Amino acid sequence: MQNPNFLIVGSGIAGLTAALFCAKQGKVLIVTKSTLLESSSRYAQAGVAAVRNFKWDSFEEHVADTLEAGCHDNDKRTVKFLVENAPKMVDWLEHKIGVKFQKEPTREAAHSHSRVWNTKDSTGEAIEKALAKKVRANKNIKILTQASLLDLIVEKKVCRGAWLRLNGNNEIFPVFANKIVLATGGYGQLFAKSTNPEVSVGDGIAAAARARAKLKDLEFIQFHPTALVGRQTRLTLLSESLRGEGAVLRNARGERFMPTYNKAGELAPRDIVSRAIFSEMKQGKVFLDFTRASEKFLSERFPLVWREVGKAGFNLAKDLIPIFPVAHYSCGGVVTNLRGETSVKNLLAVGEVAQTGLHGANRLASNSLAEALVFGKAVAEKLKSSEVQTVTIKAPKYFFDTKDDVAVRKIVQKTMWERVGIVRNTKDLREALNTFEKLEPRSFAAQNIVLVARLITKAALARKKSLGTHFLED
Numbered sequence: 415m416q417n418p419n420f421l422i423v424g425s426g427i428a429g430l431t432a433a434l435f436c437a438k439q440g441k442v443l444i445v446t447k448s449t450l451l452e453s454s455s456r457y458a459q460a461g462v463a464a465v466r467n468f469k470w471d472s473f474e475e476h477v478a479d480t481l482e483a484g485c486h487d488n489d490k491r492t493v494k495f496l497v498e499n500a501p502k503m504v505d506w507l508e509h510k511i512g513v514k515f516q517k518e519p520t521r522e523a524a525h526s527h528s529r530v531w532n533t534k535d536s537t538g539e540a541i542e543k544a545l546a547k548k549v550r551a552n553k554n555i556k557i558l559t560q561a562s563l564l565d566l567i568v569e570k571k572v573c574r575g576a577w578l579r580l581n582g583n584n585e586i587f588p589v590f591a592n593k594i595v596l597a598t599g600g601y602g603q604l605f606a607k608s609t610n611p612e613v614s615v616g617d618g619i620a621a622a623a624r625a626r627a628k629l630k631d632l633e634f635i636q637f638h639p640t641a642l643v644g645r646q647t648r649l650t651l652l653s654e655s656l657r658g659e660g661a662v663l664r665n666a667r668g669e670r671f672m673p674t675y676n677k678a679g680e681l682a683p684r685d686i687v688s689r690a691i692f693s694e695m696k697q698g699k700v701f702l703d704f705t706r707a708s709e710k711f712l713s714e715r716f717p718l719v720w721r722e723v724g725k726a727g728f729n730l731a732k733d734l735i736p737i738f739p740v741a742h743y744s745c746g747g748v749v750t751n752l753r754g755e756t757s758v759k760n761l762l763a764v765g766e767v768a769q770t771g772l773h774g775a776n777r778l779a780s781n782s783l784a785e786a787l788v789f790g791k792a793v794a795e796k797l798k799s800s801e802v803q804t805v806t807i808k809a810p811k812y813f814f815d816t817k818d819d820v821a822v823r824k825i826v827q828k829t830m831w832e833r834v835g836i837v838r839n840t841k842d843l844r845e846a847l848n849t850f851e852k853l854e855p856r857s858f859a860a861q862n863i864v865l866v867a868r869l870i871t872k873a874a875l876a877r878k879k880s881l882g883t884h885f886l887e888d
C-alpha cells in the first residue's frame with residue numbers, strides 16, 4: 415500500500431472532517447474499524463451547538479454555559495476557540511457539504527438559549543452521510559474499511575505510522591505517514607449499558623497509552639439521563655431536546671421530581687439529572703412524560719424517537735416511557751492543544767478521543783459534534799506534506815481470538831457498570847481495579863479493553879473529590 419501523507423484512524427464526524435481538510439495538503443488514508451458510517455457520530459440525535467443569532471444569544475453565554483456544565487474545570491481558551499469557530503463550521507456544513515438544517519435551532523439542557531442546529535432527531539446521520547459523500551468523491555482520499563489500528567509506530571519519540579490489521583485476518587501491516595490523526599471516538603462500550611456502538615471501546619486511548627502520549631480526565635464519563643429501557647448493550651437514546659421542548663421526568667409515584675433536585679429542573683446539566691434519576695430508581699421505575707404534546711407534533715419533530723419508542727411498544731404521546739441513565743460520552747482522552755497536537759511528535763488526536771480541555775468535568779450537550787468539526791478543521795490548518803519516511807522495524811507479535819474478546823468484554827462491561835458508574839465509592843473502585851488486574855486476556859482486543867478499563871479506574875481512584883461526572887458517595 416502506498417504510504418499517505420496523513421493517516422486518519424476513524425471515520426466519525428471528526429475523522430471525516432479532518433480528512434477533507436487534510437486532503438487539501440496531501441494524500442490521505444482513512445482507516446476505519448467497521449463500515450465508513452459506523453461510529454457514535456451517526457447516532458447523534460440533537461445536533462451541533464453554535465451561536466448564529468446574536469439577537470437573543472451571544473458567544474459569552476455559550477462560553478458561560480459550557481464552563482458551568484463543566485464545573486469550571488474546562489480550559490477557557492479552548493472553550494472560547496470552540497464557541498467562536500462552531501458557527502463557521504455549521505455554515506460550512508450547510509453551504510459546502512450540503513447538510514440541510516432546520517430553520518430554527520432547538521434547545522438542550524444547560525444551554526441558556528436555543529442554539530442546537532439539527533435535522534430533526536437524526537442530525538449525526540445526516541452530517542455523517544453528507545461528509546462521507548464528499549470524502550468518497552475526493553481524489554486525494556483513500557478509504558480502508560473493516561481495518562483496525564493496533565499500535566502506533568513510535569521511533570525516538572516521533573510517531574511514524576501505525577500497525578494495522580484487516581478484520582478477521584491475522585496478518586498485520588505497517589502504514590507510514592507524515593502525521594497520524596487519531597479520531598477513534600470514545601469508550602462508552604466498556605459499560606454494560608451505553609448509547610455507543612460496538613466500535614467505541616477506546617482503542618485509540620489504548621494505542622496512545624502504549625505510545626506514552628499524555629492522557630487526562632479519563633474518569634469523567636458522562637451518563638446520558640434518558641435511554642429507553644431495554645436489554646441490549648447499545649440502547650436507544652431519547653434525545654435531550656425532548657426535555658428541551660417540554661418533556662418532564664416522573665418517578666414511580668408519578669411525581670415530577672427534578673425541580674426538587676435543581677432549580678433548572680429537567681434542563682439541569684446531565685450529571686445532575688442522571689444522579690437524580692439514579693436516586694429515584696431506588697424506589698422504582700423512572701419515566702419520561704411527554705403526554706402533553708400531540709402525536710402530530712411528536713412524530714414530525716422527533717421521527718426517529720417516535721419510531722423507536724413505537725417499536726418498544728409505547729406511544730410517546732400517550733404513555734409514560736421507562737428510561738434510565740447509561741454511559742454516553744468520554745470527556746477525557748489524549749491531551750491536545752488547539753491544533754490537535756499531542757505530547758508525541760507527529761501524532762494528532764481529534765474528536766471524542768481527544769482531551770482538548772473543552773468539556774471539563776462534564777460535557778455541555780451538543781458541544782461534541784461542534785468539537786469534532788472545529789478541531790477536525792484545526793488539525794489540518796498548519797499541516798504540510800513532505801516525503802514520507804519509513805523506518806525498518808520488527809513486526810510485533812499479536813494474538814487474535816474473538817472468543818477471548820467477547821468473554822473479557824462481558825466481565826469488563828459488568829464491572830465498569832456496577833463499580834465505576836454514576837455513583838462511585840473507593841471500595842468499589844478498588845474492587846474493580848482488582849478484577850481488571852487479575853484478568854489475563856490473551857487476545858489483543860481483550861488486552862486493549864482491560865488496559866483502558868484499568869486506566870479509567872485508576873484515574874477515578876486518584877480523584878479524591880467529587881467533580882461533575884465523577885461522583886463519590888464516600
Ligand SMILES: Cc1cc2nc3c(=O)[nH]c(=O)nc-3n(C[C@H](O)[C@H](O)[C@H](O)COP(=O)(O)OP(=O)(O)OC[C@H]3O[C@@H](n4cnc5c(N)ncnc54)[C@H](O)[C@@H]3O)c2cc1C
Pocket residue numbers: 423424425426427428429445446447448450451452453454455456457458459460461462463537538561562563564597598599600609610611613614617618651742743764765766767779780781782783784786
Ligand atoms: C446516541 C448518541 C447521541 C448523541 N447525540 C449527540 C448530539 O446530539 N450532539 C453532540 O454534539 N454529540 C452527540 N453525541 C456524541 C457525539 O456523537 C460523539 O461525541 C461524536 O460523534 C464523536 O465523534 P468522533 O468522530 O470523535 O468519534 P466517532 O463518531 O465515535 O467515530 C470513531 C471512529 O473510529 C473508528 N475506530 C475506533 N477504533 C478503531 C480502531 N482500532 N481502528 C480503526 N478505526 C477505529 C470507529 O469505527 C469510528 O469510525 C451522541 C452520541 C451518541 C452515541
